Amino acid sequence: xxxxxxHDQYRKELLNQCFDLFAEHGYASLTTRQIARALxxxxxxxxxxFPSKEDLFMQLIEEITTQDLLRASAEIAGLHSLRExxxxxxxxxxxxxxxxxxxxxxxxxxxxxxxxxPSRVNEAVQRASLRSRDEIMTxxxxxxxxxxxxxxxxxDGLISERMVNPELVSYRQQAExxxxxxxxxxxxxxxxxx
Numbered sequence: 001x002x003x004x005x006x007h008d009q010y011r012k013e014l015l016n017q018c019f020d021l022f023a024e025h026g027y028a029s030l031t032t033r034q035i036a037r038a039l040x041x042x043x044x045x046x047x048x049x050f051p052s053k054e055d056l057f058m059q060l061i062e063e064i065t066t067q068d069l070l071r072a073s074a075e076i077a078g079l080h081s082l083r084e085x086x087x088x089x090x091x092x093x094x095x096x097x098x099x100x101x102x103x104x105x106x107x108x109x110x111x112x113x114x115x116x117x118p119s120r121v122n123e124a125v126q127r128a129s130l131r132s133r134d135e136i137m138t139x140x141x142x143x144x145x146x147x148x149x150x151x152x153x154x155x156d157g158l159i160s161e162r163m164v165n166p167e168l169v170s171y172r173q174q175a176e177x178x179x180x181x182x183x184x185x186x187x188x189x190x191x192x193x194x
Contacts, residue, residue, distance in 0.1 A: 028109065134148070158171065
């Protein structure tokens with residue numbers, strides 16, 4: 001009897017293994033053959049799931065975004081005040097800092113090689129960014145895409161600054177400041193939203 005394979009689950013397992021591979025070697029320096037060898041699969045198997053390295057990377061971005069959002073949402077779920085939710089987000093970032101630094105460096109490497117022009121991967125990154133913004137709105141219970149984008153920019157900048165000046169930047173302090181600023185801003189806005 002042939003082995004039954006859950007192709008979607010197997011594809012996700014391959015993607016999960018690819019994150020560390022790309023983070024360690026960079027997007028540009030890996031060939032499809034090297035990726036297949038590192039994953040202990042044939043190039044034919046890799047091409048079956050991912051028609052190109054670009055497709056693999058694009059699916060990787062979408063998969064890690066989905067997993068990151070699920071994990072972050074689970075940390076924030078059930079918290080009542082905006083302050084509690086923002087502090088939980090800061091704690092989540094701190095607890096997973098190494099992972100998020102790898103992710104940031106990987107994206108920088110990709111953009112260094114691919115540029116900022118139109119591409120299918122760039123479209124995947126844009127979709128992931130919009131999903132992140134929407135999830136921030138849901139998790140923090142704010143109705144403003146503008147504020148959610150601001151939080152997303154702060155998170156990206158915070159991770160980047162931690163790479164440069166870890167001793168000068170505290171996730172907790174930045175989360176507390178953000179909570180204070182957003183709370184004050186929302187209190188002054190008509191209806192509690194900008």
